Amino acid sequence: MIWDVAIVGAGPAGLAAALEARGVGCSVVMLERRGVPVDKACGEGLMPAGLAALERLGIRARIPAADCAMFTTIRYVQENGRFVDGRLPAPGGLGIRRVALARAMAGRARELGVHLIDDCELRAHAIDDDGVTLLAGGRELRARLLVAADGLHSPLRRAERLEGPQSGPIRFGVRQHFAMAPWGHRVEVHFAAGAEAYVTPAGTRRIGVAFLWEGRKGLEKVGFGSLLERFPVLAAQLKDAPVESEPRGAGPLRHDVPRRVKDRFVLLGDAAGYVDAITGEGLSLGFAAAAALAAVLPNALATGATADSLQPYELSVARAFAAYSRRTGALLWLARRPRLRRMLIDRLSAHPSWFEWLLRNTL
Numbered sequence: 001m002i003w004d005v006a007i008v009g010a011g012p013a014g015l016a017a018a019l020e021a022r023g024v025g026c027s028v029v030m031l032e033r034r035g036v037p038v039d040k041a042c043g044e045g046l047m048p049a050g051l052a053a054l055e056r057l058g059i060r061a062r063i064p065a066a067d068c069a070m071f072t073t074i075r076y077v078q079e080n081g082r083f084v085d086g087r088l089p090a091p092g093g094l095g096i097r098r099v100a101l102a103r104a105m106a107g108r109a110r111e112l113g114v115h116l117i118d119d120c121e122l123r124a125h126a127i128d129d130d131g132v133t134l135l136a137g138g139r140e141l142r143a144r145l146l147v148a149a150d151g152l153h154s155p156l157r158r159a160e161r162l163e164g165p166q167s168g169p170i171r172f173g174v175r176q177h178f179a180m181a182p183w184g185h186r187v188e189v190h191f192a193a194g195a196e197a198y199v200t201p202a203g204t205r206r207i208g209v210a211f212l213w214e215g216r217k218g219l220e221k222v223g224f225g226s227l228l229e230r231f232p233v234l235a236a237q238l239k240d241a242p243v244e245s246e247p248r249g250a251g252p253l254r255h256d257v258p259r260r261v262k263d264r265f266v267l268l269g270d271a272a273g274y275v276d277a278i279t280g281e282g283l284s285l286g287f288a289a290a291a292a293l294a295a296v297l298p299n300a301l302a303t304g305a306t307a308d309s310l311q312p313y314e315l316s317v318a319r320a321f322a323a324y325s326r327r328t329g330a331l332l333w334l335a336r337r338p339r340l341r342r343m344l345i346d347r348l349s350a351h352p353s354w355f356e357w358l359l360r361n362t363l
Contacts, residue, residue: 003029003115004301006134006143008122008156010036012098013269013286014149015105019057020294022112026301029143030114031136033121037102040151041175041250043210043280045071045187045200046094050284053291054094059104067100069201073186074359076345081233084348085186086355093187095200095208097177125156127264129304145305147266147293149286152250154271157257162267164256169332172217172251173277175210176224177244182207183237187280191345192230193338196278199234206244209234212253212277214336220249253277260317261310266293273321275328278335285324292316 005021007014010032018028032038046054054060072092077083110116120137125146132146148156157163182201190197195213202208211227224247228235255274260267267273269286293313300309334341348355 001142002131003027003141003143005029005145005147005297006031006132006141007147007149008134009149009151009269009271010102010106010116010118011038011040011149011151011269012101012105012283013290014147015102015109016053016057016287016290017147017149017268017293018109018114018116019105019112020290021297022109022114024294024297026297028109028114029141030109030116031120031122031134032116032118034118036106036116036118037099039099039248041173041210041248042098042282043173043175043198043200043277044096044098044202044208045198045280046096047280047284048089048091048093050287051091051094053284053287057105057108057287059101059108060094062104062108063096063100065204067203067206068094068096069182069185069203071095071185071187071201073184075184075186075188076348076355077188077190077233078342078345079192079233082346082349084345084352084355086352086359089360092185095182095187095202097202097206097208122156125159127262132264144301145264145266145297147268148271149269150271152253152255152270152274154267157267157271160262160265162257162259162262164258164273166252166254166256168254168275169214169336170216170251171212171214171253171276172222172249173210173212173253174224174227174247174249175208176247177202177206177208178238178241179205179244180207180241181205190231190234191335191338191341195227195230196335197227197231197234198280209238210277259314261307261314263307264305266310266313268293272317275325276332278331279324279328281324281327285320288320289313289317
């Protein structure tokens with residue numbers, strides 16, 4: 001059998017691509033080297049655009065209430081505890097345990113006929129004029145198009161020589177969960193010198209705490225506890241809270257790509273380029289890219305899945321990525337200037353409607 005689309009990587013972006021591809025009538029095979037659902041470092045906050053995509057894909061209703069929580073507000077918190085709140089555009093966002101999201105999406109994908117093979121590592125691939133050959137799990141598969149949704153450090157991106165020169169500060173991230181009721185319908189962003197902390201409700205009795213920091217030392221050298229010490233207000237709130245998961249780290253975060261398509265090959269999700277998690281847009285961007293790919297699939301497959309036929313996808317994702325990159329770059333620039341950042345947040349505290357305007361026009 002020759003599949004229309006082979007997707008490597010069964011994270012949320014890859015699963016969204018599988019669902020979207022089935023929606024336009026394509027046959028889909030997915031390969032995931034680990035067991036599904038895959039748990040990875042993720043802030044687990046879904047912004048309004050991403051939540052709308054989840055509703056459209058029929059996934060929202062499949063998420064157990066214990067594994068998700070709505071939030072309507074973003075709060076920026078200074079070192080001294082002063083803060084500014086901004087309401088998100090309706091209906092707000094959703095904090096969701098990543099494994100619950102992946103489980104629901106994988107279940108729906110299988111129902112729709114996606115052939116999902118987990119615990120199956122891709123050993124080799126070859127692209128020719130007629131399609132793509134994949135060697136994985138002791139078997140050979142053929143497809144008309146290969147979608148690399150294999151994450152931040154995509155081996156397929158590297159194999160296809162689509163790694164770009166890396167620029168900007170080196171940043172890392174880590175997250176851990178605590179078994180306690182969320183203390184509000186909001187995502188909190190706490191600032192400190194060289195780092196930020198993100199508190200996201202991820203269930204009726206769960207919060208996720210994620211840290212982003214700048215430097216050349218990853219989690220194994222920094223440690224979750226030492227990062228928490230930088231945020232005394234947050235540390236006091238988490239005192240004696242039961243730990244629910246092990247810390248999971250990721251980084252370096254920034255990855256630039258020169259392009260996202262080649263003949264019979266597409267990059268998608270974090271594999272298609274990443275700046276930073278500071279704006280919480282990763283899942284939403286991945287879902288939007290999956291929809292953009294599905295929009296071009298019928299014509300692209302009918303014309304050989306050439307780079308030219310996939311160019312509308314490239315242009316759509318490049319536009320979305322450029323806007324995300326500008327927003328992220330501006331916030332990173334501000335975060336690296338604590339004095340200016342404190343002054344701005346203090347000003348926004350006195351005029352919260354300004355902050356809400358920024359949220360409406362950037363997320």
